[in-house]
Amino acid sequence: MTSGARPPLVLTVAGSDSGGGAGVQADLKTMLALGVHGMSVVTAVTAQNSRGVHGVWELPVEAVRAQYRAVVDDIGVQAVKTGMLASAALVETVAGLLADTDAPVVVDPVGVSKHGDPLLAEAALDSVRTKLLPVATVATPNLDEVTQLTGLVVEDEAGMRRAADAVLAYGPRWALIKGGHLPGGREAVDLLTDGTEEHWLRAPRHDNRHTHGTGCTLASAVASGLAKGLAVPEAVREAKEYVTGAIAAGFALGSGIGPVDHGWRFRD
Numbered sequence: 001m002t003s004g005a006r007p008p009l010v011l012t013v014a015g016s017d018s019g020g021g022a023g024v025q026a027d028l029k030t031m032l033a034l035g036v037h038g039m040s041v042v043t044a045v046t047a048q049n050s051r052g053v054h055g056v057w058e059l060p061v062e063a064v065r066a067q068y069r070a071v072v073d074d075i076g077v078q079a080v081k082t083g084m085l086a087s088a089a090l091v092e093t094v095a096g097l098l099a100d101t102d103a104p105v106v107v108d109p110v111g112v113s114k115h116g117d118p119l120l121a122e123a124a125l126d127s128v129r130t131k132l133l134p135v136a137t138v139a140t141p142n143l144d145e146v147t148q149l150t151g152l153v154v155e156d157e158a159g160m161r162r163a164a165d166a167v168l169a170y171g172p173r174w175a176l177i178k179g180g181h182l183p184g185g186r187e188a189v190d191l192l193t194d195g196t197e198e199h200w201l202r203a204p205r206h207d208n209r210h211t212h213g214t215g216c217t218l219a220s221a222v223a224s225g226l227a228k229g230l231a232v233p234e235a236v237r238e239a240k241e242y243v244t245g246a247i248a249a250g251f252a253l254g255s256g257i258g259p260v261d262h263g264w265r266f267r268d
């Protein structure tokens with residue numbers, strides 16, 4: 001039997017989406033598409049479909065800690081991505097584990113689903129600000145999460161710059177402010193900055209309502225790039241290209257918001 005070269009190792013710490021469009025399922029599909037070995041720590045199970053989140057069951061803190069230790073102590077990780085963490089106890093547990101792990105961390109501070117259903121307790125916001133964001137290499141809030149975390153309401157690109165400064169004040173090395181929710185415009189614009197360098201990422205806005213899982217996909221793609229050894233701006237540039245293609249190929253599923261197509265690069 002022959003063995004192949006080992007791909008880079010990437011871990012997602014996130015919630016399960018039974019519909020397969022977001023959460024752990026989106027993360028692992030992204031990782032496969034980008035050529036890394038994906039691993040998962042499940043924080044919560046959601047009963048979810050194209051119409052909404054119909055139930056959430058958080059896992060006990062010990063179950064999350066045990067999954068994380070099982071992966072990190074034996075297999076190792078070259079990058080970690082966090083998504084839905086549900087509660088203050090889980091945010092603090094995960095932040096503590098990340099602080100002891102020598103790998104870049106992409107934090108997607110998931111607050112509310114595309115359907116408007118809550119995925120993080122209000123009481124956990126302070127732990128995100130003070131425990132999780134400080135251990136992030138890159139934090140990737142969307143504009144609603146910017147408002148939840150900083151109180152700022154963003155309406156234009158100048159507002160995105162102010163939002164980035166406010167997010168950086170909580171301690172991540174880089175802030176990637178996602179402008180997907182900015183109204184109108186022909187472009188989907190994101191801002192990546194570490195407070196010194198500023199990179200504006202612009203891509204055609206696709207008139208497509210099947211955008212379930214865009215944020216999970218982008219953050220996992222960034223983590224995959226970092227695990228391959230790319231610098232943050234390069235990893236984000238490649239991730240933006242991947243998510244833009246996945247949104248363009250998004251498809252209807254059920255009667256609500258369909259998913260992006262993680263396999264778009266494999267299609268004819």
Ligand SMILES: Nc1ncnc2c1ncn2[C@@H]1O[C@H](COP(=O)(O)OP(=O)(O)O)[C@@H](O)[C@H]1O
Pocket residue numbers: 141142143178179180181188189190203204205206207208211213214215216218240243244247
């Ligand atoms: N309709 C769209 N067309 C192209 N890109 C989009 C569209 N909507 C969102 N994006 C991009 O998808 C990525 C995820 O952003 P966003 O949807 O704001 O995050 P979230 O899923 O966390 O709400 C960003 O790079 C954003 O610019």
Ligand SMILES: Cc1ncc(COP(=O)(O)O)c(N)n1
Pocket residue numbers: 014015016017022023024046048083084110112113114115119211212213214215216
């Ligand atoms: C388990 C889980 N994690 C994250 C999201 C956010 O994804 P979206 O903002 O596209 O609904 C979600 N809906 N479900």
